[in-house]
Amino acid sequence: MSRAELLNHLHNRLDDARYAHCLRVEETARQLATRFGADVDRAGLAGLLHDYAKQIPNATYRETIVRNGFDQDLLAYNRGIWHGLVGTWFIQQEVGITDKLVLQAIERHTTGDPDMSVLDQIIFVADFIEPARDLPIEAKARDAAATDLDEATRIELENTLVYLIEKRWVVYPKTLLTYNAFVTTRA
Numbered sequence: 144m145s146r147a148e149l150l151n152h153l154h155n156r157l158d159d160a161r162y163a164h165c166l167r168v169e170e171t172a173r174q175l176a177t178r179f180g181a182d183v184d185r186a187g188l189a190g191l192l193h194d195y196a197k198q199i200p201n202a203t204y205r206e207t208i209v210r211n212g213f214d215q216d217l218l219a220y221n222r223g224i225w226h227g228l229v230g231t232w233f234i235q236q237e238v239g240i241t242d243k244l245v246l247q248a249i250e251r252h253t254t255g256d257p258d259m260s261v262l263d264q265i266i267f268v269a270d271f272i273e274p275a276r277d278l279p280i281e282a283k284a285r286d287a288a289a290t291d292l293d294e295a296t297r298i299e300l301e302n303t304l305v306y307l308i309e310k311r312w313v314v315y316p317k318t319l320l321t322y323n324a325f326v327t328t329r330a
Contacts, residue, residue, distance in 0.1 A: 144239060150190070152238050156195055164273065165194050172269040179292050181261045189248040189266045192240065196230030197222070204229055223317050227253030230306030255300060264296050271299045297325050313317075 144152075154162050172190030176183040198322035204225045208217050213229060231246045242247065248266040251259055257265060272285040272295070280302045300322040307314050 149238065153192065153195060155168055156237075157198055161163055161194055164275065165191055167275055168170060168266075168269045169271040171273045172265050175265040175269055175292070178215070178289075179261055179265065181265055184246075185242065185245050185262060186265050186269075188240070189245045189262065190241070190269050192234055192238070193249050193252050193266055193270055194226060194230075194244070195238070195249075196233045197226045199226070199230075199233065219313070220315060224253055227251065242319065254315050254317045255296075257324035258321050259269060259296070259321070261292065264292050268292065268295045268299060271295075271302075284289075297322075300325060301302060 153165060157165065169187050169191035172186040173183050175181070176186035199222070201222060202221060202245060207213070207229055208215065208225075210282060211232060213232075217225065217228065227250050231250050234240050234246065234249065244260070244262055247260070248262045249262045252266045252270055256263060259267065268284065268288055272281055272288055280298065284295045284298040284302075287298055300318070304314065304322060307318075
């Protein structure tokens with residue numbers, strides 16, 4: 144599939160603001176991949192497509208989870224979790240992407256994973272620090288990402304947990320496991 148066709152698929156799925164965000168994450172992911180020695184093209188592709196399924200209706204997600212062998216516990220969550228974990232199904236079906244490393248990075252960008260690869264971390268962080276994000280915590284993570292991908296990942300994980308706790312929302316178990324893994328083994 145050509146880049147133009149890929150961009151067309153993406154833009155047909157997303158509103159203009161989300162589409163522009165994906166383009167910024169793609170560029171940020173490419174920069175991080177260059178900095179940390181990862182595959183720049185894979186990082187760019189995963190960054191570009193990370194939110195491909197972000198605006199799919201909740202009912203479609205629920206139906207996809209039920210009919211396609213996903214863990215039924217996912218039904219207790221929402222699009223914030225689904226667009227990574229289930230979103231890769233749509234990417235495979237509609238766009239034809241089969242690269243396991245790209246799909247894994249997209250899948251893990253919403254929840255993290257205790258065993259995140261460098262590519263996984265790049266997409267996780269790039270989504271958080273892309274240039275249009277301007278909160279102080281995002282700037283702190285951006286500064287950390289200049290030299291330390293693990294630290295940038297920890298900052299994002301801490302922010303995610305604080306946000307969810309302040310909202311009194313359920314924390315996806317893998318996100319907590321990811322935080323624990325990054326604090327205990329990488330600190």
